[in-house]
Amino acid sequence: MTAVQPGASGTLASLIGAISGASLAETGSTVTVKVPAAELEGAVHHLAAAGARLADLFAAGQDPTVLRLVWALDAERQYLVMQSDVSGQEYPPLSDVAPAAFAEECEIYEQFGIRPASGKPLNRVALPPHAGPDFPRLGHQPPQAPAEIHAPHTVGGHAFEFPFGPVRQVGVESLYYGLVTSGEEIVDLYLFTWHKHRGLEWRLRGQAPRDALFHVERTEGLSAIAVSWAFAAAVEAALGVAPPPAAQRTRAVALELERLYNHAAATAALCQATGLTVGQSAAEIALERLLRLNAAAFGHRYLFGVMDVGGVRRAPEEAALRAGLRGARSELRRAADALASTNSFLDRLEAAGIVTGEQARRLGLVGPVARAAGLAIDARKDQPAQPYLEFPPAVAIRGSGDVLARFQVMQDEAAESVRLIGDLLDAGAGAGTASLPGAGGSGLGWAESSRGEALAWVALDADGRISRARLRPASVRNWRGFDDACRSQNVFTDIPIIEASFWLTVAGTAR
Amino acid sequence: MTLWFLRGLRRGVVTTRYPARPDDSAADLPTPPVFRAEDLDQALADRLVAVCPSHALRRDADALVFDVGACTACGRCQEAAPGAVTSSGEFELAATSRGHLVKRIPLRREARA
Numbered sequence: 001m002t003a004v005q006p007g008a009s010g011t012l013a014s015l016i017g018a019i020s021g022a023s024l025a026e027t028g029s030t031v032t033v034k035v036p037a038a039e040l041e042g043a044v045h046h047l048a049a050a051g052a053r054l055a056d057l058f059a060a061g062q063d064p065t066v067l068r069l070v071w072a073l074d075a076e077r078q079y080l081v082m083q084s085d086v087s088g089q090e091y092p093p094l095s096d097v098a099p100a101a102f103a104e105e106c107e108i109y110e111q112f113g114i115r116p117a118s119g120k121p122l123n124r125v126a127l128p129p130h131a132g133p134d135f136p137r138l139g140h141q142p143p144q145a146p147a148e149i150h151a152p153h154t155v156g157g158h159a160f161e162f163p164f165g166p167v168r169q170v171g172v173e174s175l176y177y178g179l180v181t182s183g184e185e186i187v188d189l190y191l192f193t194w195h196k197h198r199g200l201e202w203r204l205r206g207q208a209p210r211d212a213l214f215h216v217e218r219t220e221g222l223s224a225i226a227v228s229w230a231f232a233a234a235v236e237a238a239l240g241v242a243p244p245p246a247a248q249r250t251r252a253v254a255l256e257l258e259r260l261y262n263h264a265a266a267t268a269a270l271c272q273a274t275g276l277t278v279g280q281s282a283a284e285i286a287l288e289r290l291l292r293l294n295a296a297a298f299g300h301r302y303l304f305g306v307m308d309v310g311g312v313r314r315a316p317e318e319a320a321l322r323a324g325l326r327g328a329r330s331e332l333r334r335a336a337d338a339l340a341s342t343n344s345f346l347d348r349l350e351a352a353g354i355v356t357g358e359q360a361r362r363l364g365l366v367g368p369v370a371r372a373a374g375l376a377i378d379a380r381k382d383q384p385a386q387p388y389l390e391f392p393p394a395v396a397i398r399g400s401g402d403v404l405a406r407f408q409v410m411q412d413e414a415a416e417s418v419r420l421i422g423d424l425l426d427a428g429a430g431a432g433t434a435s436l437p438g439a440g441g442s443g444l445g446w447a448e449s450s451r452g453e454a455l456a457w458v459a460l461d462a463d464g465r466i467s468r469a470r471l472r473p474a475s476v477r478n479w480r481g482f483d484d485a486c487r488s489q490n491v492f493t494d495i496p497i498i499e500a501s502f503w504l505t506v507a508g509t510a511r
Numbered sequence: 512m513t514l515w516f517l518r519g520l521r522r523g524v525v526t527t528r529y530p531a532r533p534d535d536s537a538a539d540l541p542t543p544p545v546f547r548a549e550d551l552d553q554a555l556a557d558r559l560v561a562v563c564p565s566h567a568l569r570r571d572a573d574a575l576v577f578d579v580g581a582c583t584a585c586g587r588c589q590e591a592a593p594g595a596v597t598s599s600g601e602f603e604l605a606a607t608s609r610g611h612l613v614k615r616i617p618l619r620r621e622a623r624a
Contacts, residue, residue, distance in 0.1 A: 214564035214585065295539035305541070305585060 012076050015050055019043040025083070030237065030444040032081040040067070040084050041092035047071055048098045052080070053377070054364055055477075056455050057094065057104035059086075059112045060468040062139050067091060067108075068470075069101075070444065070455060074382035079444055081457070086114055089143070093118035100364030103480050110146055112139030121147035126510070128194050136202045138468075158182045166195045173506040177495070184491045189483045196510035204469040209235040209309045209436070209458070212466055216456075217304055220473040220508035222265075225251070225258045226449030227473050227508075228307040230456035233385075234469075235309045237443025238460050239436055246430035247311035248386045253424050254298060254306050254316070255447060256417035261290040262450035262503060263410040264332050269500035270407060271339070274348045282335035289328040296320040311433030318425055329418045336411045349404035353485040353498030356401050365481045367452020367474050368413065369502055372398045372405035379448040391423050403501040410503075413450075438464040449474050451504060475508030541584035542602045544577075550595035551575060552619045559596070562587045573618050579604060580612040 012031060016022050021039040025032040035043045048054065056070040064085040071080040084091070093116035095102035106125040109115045115122060124146040133141050165176040176192035200219055204212045209232075216231045217224040229251055236242065243251070264287040271280035291301040297316045298306050306312055339345050355365065357374040370377055378395045380388040396412030398405035442459040452474035459468045485498050519525040556575040560568045567581035568588065589596045606612050 211564065292536040292539070295536060299539065300541055 012073060012078055012080065015047065015052070015073075016080075019046055022082075030079045030081055032083060035082055035084045037067075037084045037086050037091055040082075041094065041097060043082060044069070044092075044094050044097045044101075047080075047082075051075070053361075054098045054100045055079070055366075055453065056457075056470070056472045057101045057108070058457070058470045058472070059108045059114070059139065060459065060470075062112070063087075065112050065114055065139060068457065069094075070457070072377075072382065072453070074377055077383060079383060079446070081444060089114055090117040092116065093120070098364075099362050100477075100480075103476075106146065109142050111137050113142040114139075115142070123147065124192075124194060126194055126197055128197060136199050138202055159187050166192065175506050179492070179495075181492070186486050186490050186492065186495070189486045189495075191479065191483065193479065193506055193510045196506050198507075198511060200511045201469055201471060204466050207466050208464065209460070209466060212469065213307060213309065216469075216471065217307065219471050219511045220475060220505050221302055221304075222262055222505055223258065223449040223451060223454060223473055223475075223508065225254045225303050225307060226447040226454045227456070227471060229255060229447035230445040230454045231458065231469070231471065232307055232309045233445025233447070234443045234456040234458040235436075235445070235460070236434075237445060238441035238458055239439060239443075239464075240441070241310055241434045241436060242386075243311040243434055244430075244432040245386065246315075246428050247432040249391075249424045249427055249429040250312045250315055250431065251307065252387050252391065253321075253421050253429050254303050254312075255449075256421045256424075257290070257294055257297065258303055259417045259450040260329070260332075260414055261287060261294065263414045264290055266410055266500055266503035267332070267336060267339070267407070269503065270349070270403070270497065271345070273496035273500045274345055276339070276342070276345055279335060279339050279342070279345065282338065283332070286328060286332035286335055289324070289331055293321065293324040293328050296324060308433050310436050312431055313433070315431040316425070316429055318429070321421070322425065325418060325421060329414070332414060333411075336414075339407075340411075346404060348494075348497055349407055349501075350402060351400075352403045352490060352494045353501060354400070354402045354488045355481050355485045357399075359481065359484055360401070363481050363484070364477055365452070366477050367449070368396075368406050368409045369478050369481060370452065371396060372409045373401035374399040377453070379446050379453045383446060387424065387427075390427070391420055393420060403497055406501040436464070440464065451475055451478060451508075453477075471511055473505075473508035473511070475504040475506075476511075478502055478504050479509050537602065538600075540602055541586060542599050543579050543582040543584050543604070544588050544596045545599040546575065546577065546616045547595050547597075548616050549619065550592075551616060552621070555592055555595060556618055558591055559588045562591045570618075571615070573620065575616040575618060577614045577616060578612060579614065580609065 016033050021036045022033045025034045053072040055072040058068055060066050064087045067084045067086055069082040073080055095105050103125055105116050106122045109122045110127045159180055159182045162179040162181055166174040174195045178190045180188035200215055213228055217228040219227050264283055268280050268283035268287055271283055294303050295301045297320055355373045360370045360373040360375050376395050376397050380393050381395050393416050396409045398408055440460045440462045445456045447454050454474055455472040457470040461467045482502055486495055556570045560570055565581050565583050567578045569576050
């Protein structure tokens with residue numbers, strides 16, 4: 001999505017005005033300010049204190065490397081991009097002020113070789129240990145390998161470490177768990193997600209945006225629409241084009257279908273994790289009906305090939321969609337209602353995997369995980385763009401922050417998605433694509449995936465080819481809350497339940 | 512379970528037919544392409560190779576080599592040459608040898624008018 005109300009005025013202008021040395025660089029669909037590196041730490045402190053949400057941090061280029069911080073000013077319904085040139089090997093430590101930045105500081109070190117000036121150890125988060133000087137990366141190799149502070153290690157006292165993964169049971173993505181336990185309770189947990197690194201952002205360089213979509217929608221296959229929508233919107237913002245209104249509604253129809261089948265899949269996974277095979281089968285029947293509905297409506301079970309830069313490549317088969325949606329939704333609701341009155345299910349969900357609102361805010365979590373913890377953040381509402389300006393969603397929210405709250409949020413959202421799809425189809429959803437000028441520029445795009453806010457930032461060179469594309473699916477944000485959720489007085493058997501309720505992908509973060 | 516066991520004992524067959532019954536939803540699935548050899552010349556083959564994002568197509572002298580195992584059924588080749596390339600409707604791609612998934616399609620010697 002791209003915003004429709006640009007400019008820097010009111011609260012936003014006063015926020016920027018209070019940042020020492022800040023200069024307004026761009027007031028297109030997203031406001032961009034330049035901040036001298038020496039003032040960066042103060043600027044981050046200022047924005048964090050003002051309630052801005054640090055949504056992403058990434059780097060581009062070499063000598064100097066440009067740091068970009070994406071701030072979501074949800075109350076202002078605006079994104080703010082703060083950019084700063086870093087000439088040396090170090091930049092001001094940002095995660096000391098905004099803890100949500102730590103994972104990105106680690107990733108920037110691996111990809112670009114620059115680090116926060118605090119000297120604190122940085123974890124290996126993205127590239128595998130064998131990444132030598134010839135390994136494809138976006139910038140310089142770091143002078144020293146990332147610290148392996150989470151490598152398997154001896155644990156003192158009665159606690160011991162139980163390594164699990166990266167190969168797990170059939171059909172589950174590669175993920176390494178380092179479980180520290182004193183017997184049953186989880187004392188600590190850390191993850192290795194780099195086994196699946198694919199270098200997608202590196203691979204996108206030099207591609208034409210439309211060609212790049214093939215890789216973009218495979219970044220996180222279960223969020224193909226959301227991630228490719230964010231990417232397409234970023235390119236559209238860079239080029240100053242807007243998709244036709246009917247194509248915007250088609251995008252939203254596909255996005256809500258994607259949300260529906262993901263929430264059905266999470267429900268089935270919750271049943272599997274709690275050992276309820278009947279409930280699992282019921283939810284999987286609903287899931288299969290939704291996937292077949294995707295294929296009938298858009299020609300692909302996972303909605304690949306729908307998105308285009310500037311619009312969409314195909315319109316939904318409206319009759320098939322209307323005919324199948326009600327039945328599939330009824331199937332999911334029947335399963336969810338039965339689960340909601342099954343004590344052996346609810347007992348496992350209640351008070352498991354708690355993420356508090358403060359934790360969610362501090363770590364910058366998004367989507368159902370944040371909404372279940374009481375944070376009413378939803379890019380469809382907070383950063384509205386067409387068609388959600390005309391078709392605003394009711395945002396589901398709970399306060400307890402546990403697995404049960406996440407389950408309830410997902411079921412409420414499934415019902416809301418069905419309503420939205422009906423309204424969007426009534427208004428007319430069609431195919432169509434705006435023509436793209438072959439020009440340069442940069443832009444930010446976003447979409448609210450079933451896992452939360454997906455972001456993309458794209459820079460195009462003068463030939464219209466990608467010089468830097470940053471893809472930040474929601475999984476990138478929410479994995480950092482998973483270990484906190486697991487540590488909060490849970491036992492081993494709670495982990496699959498918590499993982500199902502987060503419903504993240506490893507691919508989305510190991511992109 | 513008991514019924515399956517008894518049926519297996521009686522018939523000597525322990526598996527069901529595949530598919531047990533036709534699946535109507537299969538018609539909605541994207542499937543790999545088929546190529547009309549009489550419509551393919553070198554120029555068109557090169558164009559198809561260029562649009563294939565998964566490198567399932569390559570040209571080898573006077574043949575288009577199609578690796579079905581690398582095809583993601585994205586449909587880009589069909590969009591590029593709708594007459595010469597159509598959807599196969601075939602998604603049952605199991606083979607006993609990887610080589611069986613690689614097909615050579617001879618190209619026309621002269622360019623199409």
